[in-house]
Amino acid sequence: MERKIITIKDIAEKTGVSKSTVSRVLCNDVHVSPETREKVLSCARDMNFKPNYFAKGLKTRKSRTIAFLVPNIEIMIYPAIIHAMEEETLKHGYTILLCDIQENKDIALEYIRNLKNRNVDGFIFSTAYYDKALNDEITEAVAEGFPSVNLLRTDDSDVVSVALNNAKGSELGVDYLINKGRKRIAFLQGQEYLQLYRDRFQGYRNALEKHNIEYDESLVWQGFQNGEFSAEKEVEKRLKSGPEVDAIFCASDNLAVSTLHTLRQMRYSIPEDIAVIGYDNVPISELLYPRLTSIGQPFKEMGRKAINVLIDMIEGRDIGEDRNFIFDPYLLIRDTVG
DSSP: OOOOOOOHHHHHHHHTSOHHHHHHHHTTOSSSOHHHHHHHHHHHHHTTOOOOTTSGGGOSSOOOEEEEEESOTTSTTHHHHHHHHHHHHHHTTOEEEEEEOTTOHHHHHHHHHHHHTTTOOEEEEOOOBOOHHHHHHHHHHHHTTOOEEEESOOOSSSOEEEEEOHHHHHHHHHHHHHHTTOOOEEEEEOOTTBHHHHHHHHHHHHHHHHTTOOOOGGGEEESEETTEEOHHHHHHHHHHHSOOOSEEEESSHHHHHHHHHHHHHTTOOTTTTOEEEEEEOOGGGGTSSSOOEEEEOOHHHHHHHHHHHHHHHHTTOOOOSOOEEEEOOEEEOOSSOO
């Protein structure tokens, strides 16, 4: 009869604590009470729990390799991040293994499971969407001794995160539009199942409330319909049939590029008739005509931070009590707001 493999889920059920708490104990996290630590370790011994052979505590040597999982290498924010991360890893004698999951959960799961058996030293995850199976797999990897960092994403686990204050960025942009005299500000939304776009929408609401401008649901436009990119059709339809607007705040630069194209096609003058702000400050935003005002993210700094935190974890250094490193966005004023 084949012996059942004991997992952290079995230990969690036996001890009555969460899987993330079991994970933290097995990874020797200092932020666990002595009583809970002893209960978990005792249970692990009794159940003959065996971490993956290649896990941190049992490795005979390090590969000095870090796996970086990105949702889609064609997304324009990633070249700057990857460049900064590679500089930092080389500085410390590590190598990055880039894994393009093509926005597919199953590919992400396959990468994680395979790489755990190929002696990588740690993981950086930059998949923006929430998925229980993926989060459980990440938690399992951490429990098996693989240090991990979330980059540009947060979740409800204890995995360390390096992320942006997305709500603050929208608030900055809408504040600027209002201070420039714009009052009828549409919000062109990204994919709502992604937390970062929900946060950006919340920042829009926060700015309106701060300036005592009544929220109007008819000014919230969807840049995606049934998972398909539909910004140009949406902007054209809304401008032809909806209430008048004097500004459009776009939840990404990609949405903003499509918006500018549609406005030009419809013979609007930018920014005289309608002002536009994007979000992310991707390289093309400065090359457009007119040049796009956008919310910038410190991509390089966040990439370096993710690498340095992960290497500290791999090499056993204390990273402190804070599990979340949140960076502030900034406003780049160009030509699409007058």
